[in-house]
Every structure is written in structure tokens, then in C-alpha cells.
Amino acid sequence: MRIKTISGDTGTVSGVTYKSITLSDITEYGIVVNQAYDGTAGDPTNGVTISGFILDGVTGTVESSGTNIYIECGSGSCTDWTWTGVDVTGGKTSTSCLNVPSGASCSD
Numbered sequence: 001m002r003i004k005t006i007s008g009d010t011g012t013v014s015g016v017t018y019k020s021i022t023l024s025d026i027t028e029y030g031i032v033v034n035q036a037y038d039g040t041a042g043d044p045t046n047g048v049t050i051s052g053f054i055l056d057g058v059t060g061t062v063e064s065s066g067t068n069i070y071i072e073c074g075s076g077s078c079t080d081w082t083w084t085g086v087d088v089t090g091g092k093t094s095t096s097c098l099n100v101p102s103g104a105s106c107s108d
Contacts, residue, residue, distance in 0.1 A: 008038075082103050
């Protein structure tokens with residue numbers, strides 16, 4: 001499950017819904033939202049907003065070497081997220097998530 005935007009670009013991602021999805025055999029990341037997708041990890045920008053992002057009933061497992069959920073948003077550019085029934089387990093909990101909006105969590 002991925003939403004990735006290029007650091008420094010402009011635009012909008014809105015109204016995205018993922019519903020009733022089971023993840024399996026995931027080796028790296030179960031859920032990723034990354035606003036610094038171009039090699040600038042740790043420095044997301046605000047040019048592309050991500051709003052109205054709904055996860056409903058997304059469950060599954062990640063291998064122990066992977067990461068369950070990783071969110072890297074610019075300051076204030078990720079808003080109006082609703083996550084219900086999200087349960088991704090088995091992998092690590094990220095300690096480097098940035099600017100996680102209310103309604104979402106890096107710890108599932």
C-alpha cells in the first residue's frame with residue numbers, strides 16, 4: 001500500500017480509499033506514505049498535499065525484517081485521514097515517522 005510524492009513537486013492527492021485489503025508476504029513495508037520520494041528521506045516538503053486518505057479494513061502481516069507502517073509527511077501537508085480497522089503486524093514499528101496526521105498511526 002503506497003502513496004509516494006516527489007519532494008519539491010506541487011499538486012494534490014485527495015480522496016484515496018483502500019478498503020478490505022489483506023497484505024501477505026510483505027518483505028519491506030506494509031503501508032507507506034512518503035512525501036520525500038526521491039532520495040531525500042527525512043526531509044519531506046509540503047508542495048503536494050495528501051488529504052481525504054481513507055484506509056478501511058486493511059490488515060495483514062509483514063516479515064520480521066520489514067516495517068509495518070511508515071509515514072513521512074511535510075509539516076501540515078497531510079490532513080483529514082481516516083483509518084479504521086487497520087491492523088498490520090509482524091514487522092518492526094517505525095521510529096522515524098514524521099508529521100503523522102490525526103486519524104493515522106505508525107504503530108497501527
